[in-house]
Amino acid sequence: MTKVQINTGFSYSVLIEKGLFQKIGPLLKNEIKGKALVLTDERVGNLYADLILKQLKESEIQGDIYRVKEGEDSKSLCVYGEILEYMAANNYHRNDTLISLGGGVIGDLGGFVAATFQRGMEYIQMPTSLLAAVDSSVGGKTALNLREGKNLVGAFKQPLAVYCDPEVFKSMERERFADGVAESIKYGILFDRDLFNLFKSPLTKEDERLEELVEKAVKHKAEVVARDEFEKDERKLLNLGHTIGHSIERASGFKITHGHAVAIGMAVMAKACSKRQILKETERDEILEVLKKNDLPTDTSFSVEVLFEHIYKDKKSDGKNITIVEIEEIGKCRLKKIPLLSFKEYIEEGIDDCRDCS
Structure with missing residues (x-):
């Protein structure tokens, strides 16, 4: 088992091991003091909910499951409110624990529920996607979407622990697995030429390198988060590709x-x-x-005008200026605060050149 320590205001561990979910009971018993509510989506719930409930029961922990629909639509105020009402009606309290069993949507949603229910309760991250394992389950960012944009409501809330079982990635759809590969490549571009080079041989769901890659990515994030837990400066580097990426997500519905x-x-x-x-x-x-070797796109059909309309509402913008991540070399990037309209020029140049070189 690999252990990565996250040294924030509240320190915790990320445990990584193939087959970990099959023996998770004792670890959960060590962390959970009251009841447990397992928040998951319909797809992941059908695959793993019974297993986790069985582990809870064997560890003498009272547990229940709450399922939401798969996808970004569940990161809404409406779904969030329904979960709170369910917890209140079923007598959950601050000394109970929420378990986020799923990908990034479930981690963000569950974390925000935990940050706000009765002014805060504990939660555990159990990522079932590569993307959540290497990125969203670590660092304490939680969020909901609004009609006007992605992740516009949120809070910082560190989990009790993160338990990652790379074995479950085998159940992922190919496209969703590639999402996590993209976030992993990001860490190579940001910090680590050797990590980047590993992706020159395309990563697969059955890859023997998965545990190592998750560990490397989490370690890089842990170092940044320890120095800048609340994203005042250096942590903004982790937004590489995200400002444009979020606008593409929104534009595509x-x-x-x-x-x-x-x-x-x-x-x-x-x-x-x-x-x-x-x-x-x-x-x-x-x-x-x-990116192409790992079945990831490098261009978009959306116009600069359409993308910029969504970027204007991005939380990384203050309406006049925006902090962007420039790539100096593979393994080294830098932050730069520029006028919002100047970023439009970057997008124009990047989209035109991507089409020329695709």
């Missing part, structure tokens, strides 16, 4: 999934940085090639 949209966002920034002579053309081409 979330038909384009998060990781695919982020991949496009990273490609656009790589091209724009290359055009501005910040990033070498050879490294730009490496980034595009690695």
Whole structure:
């Protein structure tokens, strides 16, 4: 079993091991003091809910399941309110624990429920997607979407623990698995040329490297979060590709999934940085090639105007300025605060160049 310590205001561990969910009971018993509510979606619930309930029962923990529909639509105020009403009606209290069993949507939703129910209760992250394992389950960001944009309501709430079983990635759809690959490639572009190079051989759901890759990505995030828990400065680097990515998700009505949209966002920034002579053309081409090798897109059919309309409402913008992530080289990026309208030029350059080189 691999252990990564997350040293925030509240420190906790990320445990990574294939087959971990099959023996999770003693770990849950060690953390949970009252009842447990397992929040999951319909697909993941059908696969793993009975297993987790069995583990809870064997550990003498009273447990129940709450299922929501799969997808971004469940990160809404309406669904959030329904969960709170269910918990209140079924006598859950602050000393009970919520378990987020699922991907990024469930982790974000469950974390926000935990941050706000009775002014805060404990929760545990059990990511079942590669994306959630390497990114959203670690670091304490929780969020809901509004009609006007993604993740516009949220709070910072660190979990009691994160339990990751890479074995469950085998049940993922290929497209959803690729979402997590995109987020993993992001860490290579940001911090680690060696990690990036691992993706030159495409990652698969059965890959023996999965446990190692999750560990490397989580360690990089842990280091950043320890220095900047509340995203005042350095943690903004983790938004590489996300500003453009979120706008693509919104423009598509979330038909384009998060990781695919982020991949496009990273490609656009790589091209724009290359055009501005910040990033070498050879490294730009490496980034595009690695994304394509891992079945990820590098271009969008949406116009600059459509994307910029959504970017204007992005939470990383203050209405006049926006902090962007420029790629200097693979393994090294930097933050830059620029006027919002100047970012439109980056998008124009990146989209035009992506089409030229696709």
